[in-house]
Amino acid sequence: MRIIDLSSPVDAAGFEPDPVVHEVLGPKEAAVHMSEEMRDHFGIEFDPSELPEGEFLSLDRLQLTTHTGTHVDAPSHYGTRASYREGPPRHIDELPLDWFFRPAVVLDVSERGTGAVGADVIERELERVGHTLAPMDIVLLRTGADAWAGTPKYFTDFTGLDASAVHLLLDRGVRVIGTDAFSLDAPFGDIIARYRATGDRSVLWPAHMIGRDREYCQIERLAGLDRLPVAHGFRLACFPVRVAGAGAGWARAVALLDE
Template sequence: MVIIDLSKPIKYNKSDPWFMKVKIKHKPHKKAKWLIRILGLPFKLFPKNFEGWADDTIQKMGVHSTTHIDAPWHYSATTNGKKSKTIEEIPLDWCFGEGLVIDMKHKEDFDPIMVEDITGFLSKNQLMLKPDMIVLIKTGRDKFNGTRDFHKKGTGMSAEATEWLIDQGIKVMGINSWGWDLPLPYMLKKAKETSNSEYFWEAHLVGQRKEYCHMEQLVNLDALPYSGFKVAVFPLKIVGASAAPARVVAIIN
């Protein structure tokens, strides 16, 4: 069995924009020794070669800052008229299943991924979608991960392609770009230029009427075959949250 990590490291990166900054404080072993002494254990009763214990505190990390999975609650307070699921309410059986990679690396920046792009890829490579698969969209833009312009580059999913995947029985899907839609700054600009009130965040907003989850900021999809593997994407159980960091892995037997 081979396990391939599809998650980015969680660490401080000075090039991340302010809304992605992560800050972790690492506490050395020796600090715990003084804590134990204050709690009442004399130094002479410390175990031999006892260094204390290391500890760490996450001081700043948004739930969307790293490799994560979005809950339906992120897209809208309701889904098809019912309260949307928060992250701890997502069924765990959604989070493990047969995986499929859809290769869209040829798509230019700001050129949305359409239904015909996906069906053409599946037909060309003799691949078939099955209900409850976990579909991974490979754009190649994870090479910009950790750079200042990561959120400004890449292709992204259209509303039509997102809805089409849901209609095939796909509950969980993911992408190795910064976001699921086209880049956020580009969408803001085009919505204003076209005066189209339905343009902005169109793929996310499919979740207003059809229930699904997507992952963002995946990495290492080039290490995967198109099919023949399982995906595990178990989020942290943060009550009431719109998303959660996840250690996403692919498992190849």
């Protein structure tokens, strides 16, 4: 089996609107930290100088959002209303794991530019790659935006989906839609410009807003979809980290291809 990593890293060196803070305690610092923790929480005294080279296990502290790097958006991310069920929308730790290990197909919209594409584009791309969607297939959009990851352009220049495209996929039984862009919706600037020009509220983040009435998940900030040798005929594993009560969870997304 061939395994292809489709994840983008959590990297404090890259540009993020919500900057990542990554603090590293090296082995010597971590030894002192461990000694203090043992004393303060468990009443155990231990001199870190007794350790070989006075070193223990390094420790990383991170400050970041659950939408940094490759991640899965849960239904609770889209709002407090869930018209499709009684009670609130589900958090990331409440979703069935079998949603996130499924056959997948890549649709190439990398030549479409900044904005949103509709159901007609999705239909044509499915026909081009010769794939008929089955219920629970995972659909991945290759926009090419991952080439700009770590720069401001990554957040402003990419292709998203409009409402018709999302409804088409959900109507065919898809429950997870992914993209190598910052968002499954068009960039903020494009959305706001179209809204101010038309006054049409339906252009305001439709891919996310649909999640208030139809339960599904998005995988955002994938990477390397262009490295896949096929558009379909592989499985995707993208299990989200089990963050209790969260609207999203980081994921290590990988394609699994039989050889």
